[in-house]
Amino acid sequence: MPAAxxxxxxxxxxxxxxxxxxxxxxxxxxxxxxxxxxxxxxxxLENPKVVAGKRIWETNNCIGCHTLLGEGAYFAPELGNVYKRRGPEFIKAWMKAQPSGTPGRRQMPQFNLTEQQLDELVAFLKYASEINTSNWPPNIEG
Ligand code: HEC
Structure with a gap:
């Protein structure tokens, strides 16, 4: 009988x-x-303003404290959706007002960005906020 x-x-x-x-x-x-x-x-990402903003993001090591779409450090809030959460004017005012000096709150350094650099940074954060992430993060506070 042959083997099966x-x-x-x-x-x-x-x-x-x-x-x-x-x-x-x-x-x-x-x-x-x-x-x-x-x-x-x-x-x-070929938009020169967005590219310049991305460079500011990278050269100032924002990712050393923040996450962008989940990637990065967990010291400070997620910024992938910060444009939708706070809007451009808040972001620029925020960047100028650091460090807050509020006791008991984590501090963010002052980066001394020019108006043009702030606009570029905001363009990059706007771009990031428009990436289709299938509604992630689920919470607008990041
Ligand atoms: C040394 C750590 C550190 C670095 C580096 C840093 N941040 Fe922050 N950032 C913080 C902390 C901490 C907070 C939250 C502070 C608070 O809530 O009082 C914050 C908050 C913010 C907020 C407000 C978030 C919100 O939800 O309201 C924005 C916008 C922001 N950072 C942008 C940036 C950008 C852009 C860079 C790079 C140029 C950067 N941060 C680099 C620590 C940092």
Whole structure:
């Protein structure tokens, strides 16, 4: 009586499984590609003001205390949605008013940014707030 599980069976499982998972992988890749933001949204980062604001964000190490869309440090509030939470004027006034010196509150340094740099920073935070994150974070306070 021949063995039920022959070499040919093993080979068929191997090739069949490989083809199945390659097709699954291609299907999922296609699905991801279709759900990615469209080209216009992706190239918003070519806006020079947003690029300049991103550079200010990076060179002043805001991420050393804050998170941006969950990435970063947990010392200070999430800033991915701060533009929606506070608006441009609050953000600029906030940057100028630091450190607050309020006893018992964590302090943020003064960065001495110019009006133009503040506008660029706000442009970057606005851009960040418009990234489609499927409504994350769920809480407007970040
Ligand atoms: C040394 C840590 C530190 C660094 C670096 C830092 N921050 Fe902050 N930031 C804080 C803390 C702490 C708070 C909250 C203070 C409070 O609530 O009294 C804060 C609050 C804020 C807020 C207000 C958030 C809100 O929800 O109202 C904004 C906007 C902000 N930071 C922007 C920035 C930007 C932009 C940079 C980089 C240029 C930066 N921060 C760098 C510590 C920091």
């Amino acid at each position: 599980f022959t070499t040919a069976t093993a080979r068929n499982i191997f090739y069949g499984g490989s083809v199945f998972f390659i097709l699954l992988f291609l299907g999922m890749t296609l699905d991801t590609e279709r759900k990615l933001p469209n080209y216009d949204q992706r190239t918003q």
